[in-house]
Amino acid sequence: MQNRLTIKDIARLSGVGKSTVSRVLNNESGVSERTRERVEAVMQQHGFSPSRSARAMRGQSDKVVAIIVTRLDSLSENLAVQTMLPAFYEQGYDPIMMESQFSPALVEEHLGMLARRNIDGVVLFGFTGIDEAMLAPWRDTLVLMARDAPGFASVCYDDEGAITLLMQRLYDRGHRHISFLGVPHSDVTTGERRHLAYLAFCEKHRLTPTAALPGLGMKQGYDTVASVLTAETSALVCATDTLALGASKYLQQQGRDALQLASVGSTPLMKFLHPES
Structure with a gap:
């Protein structure tokens, strides 16, 4: 050897x-x-x-932890990071932020650099396409966010449960024409799981599904929401707060403020603009 x-x-x-x-x-x-x-x-x-x-x-025990987010402008990921930072500071760790831009190659490049510098740990916001073999050397020092992988510590969102809960609350309030704005299935968690949960609820309760999967951006929500609205639509479920913010601007411009808007997330801006949602 x-x-x-x-x-x-x-x-x-x-x-x-x-x-x-x-x-x-x-x-x-x-x-x-x-x-x-x-x-x-x-x-x-x-x-x-x-x-x-x-x-x-x-x-030279630097006590540095890297946080790799998918996008620096992600509202939900920034909120998660905000809750982590005080814990790291309390334990004497200096966090550094990096961005993957949903690129497995960029994640691999970041991890390679971090390994050479003997970083103490990594928090990685996962996405579809990351190869678990790439993460293997970090098995003991990496926490995977929003994705699960065998043998790794992970923190996952209950995607199906969140959509089902929103749909049930709307249904209990008498809504029977509920549209959905989501993310393409190339994103397994935010996209596929949340969309399928919406479809499953519609099938179970014999509702007619009306959905579009434009992406993650506010502008995508704004540009696409009209395609899922009919004269009968009384409620709209969005897979993310970011989509909902874009959709809400369109709804306000069209004078459809009475339409019930619901979304997954806890963005302060969304709560400020739509405290009832």
């Missing part, structure tokens, strides 16, 4: 001194971009990362 490489080995393979490797590891200045890329390439090729014991001996 091959022995674990040391900083001295990486320096030799890269053709630089140990101090240069240390500066690259600590992301310090004083190293040319070309040299930095060469050292990082050698470390990646050999799967090198300095041991935690070595870091501790040098007094």
